[in-house]
Amino acid sequence: MVPTMSGENTVREIGHDEFDPKGTLVLILVYFGVLSVMWVFMYFVEFLGNDLTVLV
Amino acid sequence: MSEQLESGAPTFLDKFPDEAAVVRAALWSSFIALALGAVFGLIQALHRTDVLRLIDSTDYYTVLTAHGVLMVVSFTIFFLVGLFTWATVRSFDRGVESIRYTWTWYGLMVAGTLMAVVAILGGFVPQTDISADVLFTFYAPMQAHPLFYGGLAIFVIGTWLAGADYIWTWRAWAAENPDERIPLQGFMVLTTMLMWYVATIGIAIAVVAFLLPWSLGLFDQINPLLTRTLFWFWGHPVVYFWLMPAYLLWYTVLPTIAGGRLFSDPLGRVVFVLFLLLSTPVGIHHQYVDPGIAEGFKTIAMTNTMFLLLPSLLTAFTVVASVEHGARQRGGTGLLGWLRALPWRNPAFTGMMLAGLMFAAGGFSGMINAGMNINYLVHNTIWVPGHFHLTVGTAVALTLMAATYWLWPQLTNRRLYSRPIGLAQVVIWFVGMGLMSNAMHVQGLFGIPRRTAEPQYEGFDFVASFGSVSELNLQLAIGGTLLFISTMLFVTNIALSAGTPKLSGIGQPLSEPLSTVDDSPEILDNLKLWFGIALVLVVLAYALPLASIIDRGGLLGPGVDPVPMIVEPVAATIEPTLGRLAAAVGSVVP
Amino acid sequence: MNIHNYEKIWLVLSMLLIIGFISTVVYGATAVGIEMVNDEGGTIDSTALDEDDRFSEPRVEKVGEDEYEAYVVARQFIFEPNPIEVPANSTVTFYVTSPDVLHGFEVVGTNANAMVVPGEITELTVEVNEPKEYGILCNEYCGGGHHTMEGKLIVVPEDEFELGDSNDE
Ligand code: HEM
Ligand SMILES: [Cu+2]
Ligand SMILES: [Cu+2]
Numbered sequence: 001m002v003p004t005m006s007g008e009n010t011v012r013e014i015g016h017d018e019f020d021p022k023g024t025l026v027l028i029l030v031y032f033g034v035l036s037v038m039w040v041f042m043y044f045v046e047f048l049g050n051d052l053t054v055l056v
Numbered sequence: 057m058s059e060q061l062e063s064g065a066p067t068f069l070d071k072f073p074d075e076a077a078v079v080r081a082a083l084w085s086s087f088i089a090l091a092l093g094a095v096f097g098l099i100q101a102l103h104r105t106d107v108l109r110l111i112d113s114t115d116y117y118t119v120l121t122a123h124g125v126l127m128v129v130s131f132t133i134f135f136l137v138g139l140f141t142w143a144t145v146r147s148f149d150r151g152v153e154s155i156r157y158t159w160t161w162y163g164l165m166v167a168g169t170l171m172a173v174v175a176i177l178g179g180f181v182p183q184t185d186i187s188a189d190v191l192f193t194f195y196a197p198m199q200a201h202p203l204f205y206g207g208l209a210i211f212v213i214g215t216w217l218a219g220a221d222y223i224w225t226w227r228a229w230a231a232e233n234p235d236e237r238i239p240l241q242g243f244m245v246l247t248t249m250l251m252w253y254v255a256t257i258g259i260a261i262a263v264v265a266f267l268l269p270w271s272l273g274l275f276d277q278i279n280p281l282l283t284r285t286l287f288w289f290w291g292h293p294v295v296y297f298w299l300m301p302a303y304l305l306w307y308t309v310l311p312t313i314a315g316g317r318l319f320s321d322p323l324g325r326v327v328f329v330l331f332l333l334l335s336t337p338v339g340i341h342h343q344y345v346d347p348g349i350a351e352g353f354k355t356i357a358m359t360n361t362m363f364l365l366l367p368s369l370l371t372a373f374t375v376v377a378s379v380e381h382g383a384r385q386r387g388g389t390g391l392l393g394w395l396r397a398l399p400w401r402n403p404a405f406t407g408m409m410l411a412g413l414m415f416a417a418g419g420f421s422g423m424i425n426a427g428m429n430i431n432y433l434v435h436n437t438i439w440v441p442g443h444f445h446l447t448v449g450t451a452v453a454l455t456l457m458a459a460t461y462w463l464w465p466q467l468t469n470r471r472l473y474s475r476p477i478g479l480a481q482v483v484i485w486f487v488g489m490g491l492m493s494n495a496m497h498v499q500g501l502f503g504i505p506r507r508t509a510e511p512q513y514e515g516f517d518f519v520a521s522f523g524s525v526s527e528l529n530l531q532l533a534i535g536g537t538l539l540f541i542s543t544m545l546f547v548t549n550i551a552l553s554a555g556t557p558k559l560s561g562i563g564q565p566l567s568e569p570l571s572t573v574d575d576s577p578e579i580l581d582n583l584k585l586w587f588g589i590a591l592v593l594v595v596l597a598y599a600l601p602l603a604s605i606i607d608r609g610g611l612l613g614p615g616v617d618p619v620p621m622i623v624e625p626v627a628a629t630i631e632p633t634l635g636r637l638a639a640a641v642g643s644v645v646p
Numbered sequence: 647m648n649i650h651n652y653e654k655i656w657l658v659l660s661m662l663l664i665i666g667f668i669s670t671v672v673y674g675a676t677a678v679g680i681e682m683v684n685d686e687g688g689t690i691d692s693t694a695l696d697e698d699d700r701f702s703e704p705r706v707e708k709v710g711e712d713e714y715e716a717y718v719v720a721r722q723f724i725f726e727p728n729p730i731e732v733p734a735n736s737t738v739t740f741y742v743t744s745p746d747v748l749h750g751f752e753v754v755g756t757n758a759n760a761m762v763v764p765g766e767i768t769e770l771t772v773e774v775n776e777p778k779e780y781g782i783l784c785n786e787y788c789g790g791g792h793h794t795m796e797g798k799l800i801v802v803p804e805d806e807f808e809l810g811d812s813n814d815e
Pocket of ligand 1: 098101535
């Protein structure tokens with residue numbers, strides 16, 4: 001086992017404390033936004049806007 | 057430059073030649089199933105869109121049964137046992153306890169698959185009475201040949217023994233290393249197999265107690281809602297059983313390929329424990345629009361299902377962060393500019409990333425499927441296959457193929473035949489699935505049904521709110537064709553790799569996590585505890601619904617009479633005792 | 647266990663998402679009043695539908711002012727009655743069952759979509775408005791002729807509606 005071996009293309013070793021996944025945070029926030037908007041669209045427009053909803 | 061520069065390290069094959077042979081055999085079984093499944097998939101994609109109809113529409117259902125079973129039972133699960141054998145042996149760093157035992161469970165799985173496949177393909181041969189045109193869900197009272205149910209049972213027994221093999225290795229290791237934490241891959245294998253033991257209770261009861269004896273003629277009535285519910289008891293967790301190999305690869309192999317390290321080992325463990333706990337008590341979400349099940353039970357299943365999103369959402373973060381770590385170690389900078397620093401020419405990397413991207417989309421349609429009442433909109437429409445071709449059909453399938461490009465050299469000491477073809481293959485899959493799945497989702501919203509040879513009706517037309525049905529049909533057919541081409545490229549590439557020269561020292565050690573297991577509480581590794589809680593949750597979720605279904609319809613069917621016993625000659629000679637048992641059960645049922 | 651702050655943010659957002667989804671569904675169930683098909687339709691002996699006065703003669707019946715019940719049999723590979731005729735601006739409850747295998751009951755392009763299981767009666771209530779013709783199809787595989795299994799729901803103008811129309815055939 002080579003403990004930190006991470007490929008030949010490594011130009012610098014980044015340890016746990018020096019790493020903040022900023023890009024990941026941005027991507028995941030975008031995903032959150034997409035999910036929320038799409039959910040609202042699907043539920044309120046596609047579903048509730050549809051004909052013959054089963055009611056009590 | 058190249059990600060495959062020789063590291064000088066030994067490969068898995070160098071260290072564990074016997075185990076490598078089993079892994080290769082399991083992977084080959086998986087690829088054969090994939091290739092056959094792709095042929096059937098292509099036929100379906102062309103047939104139901106009326107682009108090209110090579111077969112009779114009645115035979116469409118034989119094809120569809122074969123596609124479903126080959127893909128989601130054989131392809132995925134054979135890969136899983138191969139990968140898990142590799143991961144267990146690799147992470148505990150010790151061979152299996154008995155290689156004969158290992159070959160035994162593999163042999164059982166092959167035998168079971170062959171039995172089921174013969175029963176299914178018999179559907180094409182009108183001269184035999186063997187057939188199993190029941191689709192991979194085999195809802196009673198549709199009946200398949202006993203060979204089909206028998207094959208499934210033997211296959212599942214094979215997987216149980218495989219699980220026991222991993223546990224055996226773990227216990228042997230633990231005896232020698234009493235104070236060590238379970239290595240991450242081993243942990244993932246073990247939690248997944250424990251989940252499998254919980255999940256398969258449902259299918260085992262459905263098949264062994266009801267469907268198999270019923271197909272042998274030991275009794276002639278059955279409670280369709282009961283066997284259907286037992287099917288879905290297993291049918292949801294099996295989804296995670298398909299997915300966990302992909303997660304294992306994303307957590308433990310992808311970071312290394314990206315040039316980084318896993319962001320957090322403890323969170324990976326938490327995620328797998330959550331899957332063990334929550335995968336099973338949710339199956340009723342496949343029955344949101346079923347009669348005979350109270351709305352309260354459906355609501356409970358929905359709530360559990362929604363919380364089951366959590367481990368996947370956490371995984372998205374952890375995996376992307378690990379990749380970002382790799383990109384930054386490779387010199388990537390900027391808020392998003394690091395994306396350019398990643399090894400996009402490596403088919404293993406690109407394939408897994410594209411698979412993950414499609415999983416994000418599939419995650420969304422899954423959230424819709426999970427939302428109890430919105431299920432009226434999509435239930436049993438082609439939207440649903442649109443969804444799961446993104447999840448199992450891509451997040452899993454594409455990850456497994458991509459990972460093979462990395463893993464195969466470790467198992468054979470040979471390079472991949474062609475990396476550029478591999479790269480093209482994963483991209484073609486992505487494009488093909490983008491087209492096919494998009495068309496399926498949109499068509500589903502028009503109400504176009506799944507599992508239908510000719511979704512064209514005499515009395516009405518589907519109303520397209522955007523695009524047109526024929527345009528979407530074409531999109532679906534083109535997508536399906538690309539997928540077929542991609543599959544063939546993959547299988548050919550792997551087969552041709554056998555002809556490349558033998559190398560030594562091409563081992564690829566995996567990088568250590570950034571946050572290691574030492575940061576996590578020991579209780580995480582208490583597998584007995586989690587297994588126990590998982591069982592309790594299942595009892596809580598299923599005891600009342602099952603009791604109510606049995607109370608309504610009886611154990612053996614909703615007929616008036618207390619189950620007439622019709623024992624056919626074959627059955628009478630094989631299993632007379634079982635027959636009497638069934639009669640006894642029948643007589644106590646109202 | 648140390649969890650990165652960003653991951654904590656994401657954990658909180660994920661929980662919000664999950665709770666948001668559940669709340670939407672609960673809103674649909676309560677404020678909008680959407681009901682799931684459930685166990686209230688009751689059970690039936692699927693081998694003896696002809697002994698049940700609802701399903702021996704599949705039909706539409708008037709049960710109250712602007713309230714109708716449709717007794718529908720889904721069998722390999724037809725729906726009975728066909729077409730199902732109901733008057734505009736009424737509340738219709740479908741009772742659907744099967745004498746053979748599982749079927750689906752989908753009024754095409756609408757939210758009326760449910761499973762039909764032998765031995766069980768699927769009950770679903772919808773409100774129909776203007777006169778309109780809908781297709782009905784079976785969306786659960788039920789055998790070699792599954793793709794031919796279709797029917798019609800015709801919402802006729804109130805003044806043209808006559809009971810018994812639908813079981814003429
Ligand atoms: C070669 C690429 C593939 C093509 C062209 C393809 C095509 C299709 C099509 C058109 C259907 C819908 C049939 C219908 O409902 O009428 C279908 C169903 C299905 N596919 Fe695929 N597929 C492919 C790959 C996969 C993969 C990789 C998996 C899983 C690992 C998969 C699993 C399934 C399952 C489970 C069904 C549903 C079967 C059923 O309804 O009983 N497919 N496929
Ligand atoms: Cu599910
Ligand atoms: Cu059908």
